[in-house]
Amino acid sequence: DWDTLLDIITQDVTCLVEVLLERLHVSDTGLLAVSKLASLEILHLAKTPECSNTGLAAIANGCRKLRKLHVDGWRTNRIGDEGLIEIARKCLYLKELVLIGINPTITSLSMLASNCHVLERLALCGSATIGDAELSCIAAKCYSL
Structure with a gap:
């Protein structure tokens, strides 16, 4: 069980600066452990x-030094504006954000652009919600891109 394993690992090893979780049976409980x-x-x-958004919000709350975040949502629609807004509110040093199969709206993109002033790289792949308004928002507010 990856959730339990992540909890055990993060109790003893607190100095990790990079974590890759790919194709694992990890839930929000595991992300809560990583947020430590x-x-x-x-x-x-x-x-x-x-x-889901709940796990991403836990990451935002606990990992405020986050510089790079890559999320491949696999088009499950469990991660969206709610989680991204929490990232925008709390991860102010974010330099790179890659979203694959995630459907952000102008609400979360505007928040990210307004709060994450050092954002240098933004990749939006496989999103059904990116249109002219979203692109205009990014162009107007993301000065470092």
Whole structure:
């Protein structure tokens, strides 16, 4: 059980700066464990269909030094505006954000652009919600891209 294993690992090893979780049966409980890593700078979350906005919000709350976040939502629609808004509110040092199969709206994109002033790289792949308004918002507010 990856959730339990992540909980055990993060109790003893708190200095990790990079975590890659791909194609694992990890849920929001596992992300809650990862959120204990206050020094985490890079998180890759790929094809973990049991993770949702709740887990991403926990990451935002606990991992405020996050610089790179890659999320491949595998088009499950469990991660969206709610989780991204929490990232925008709390992860102010975010330099790179890659969203694959995630459907952000102008609400979360505007928040990310307004709060994450050092954002240098933004990749939006396989999203059904990116249109002219979203692109205009990014162009107007993301000065470092």
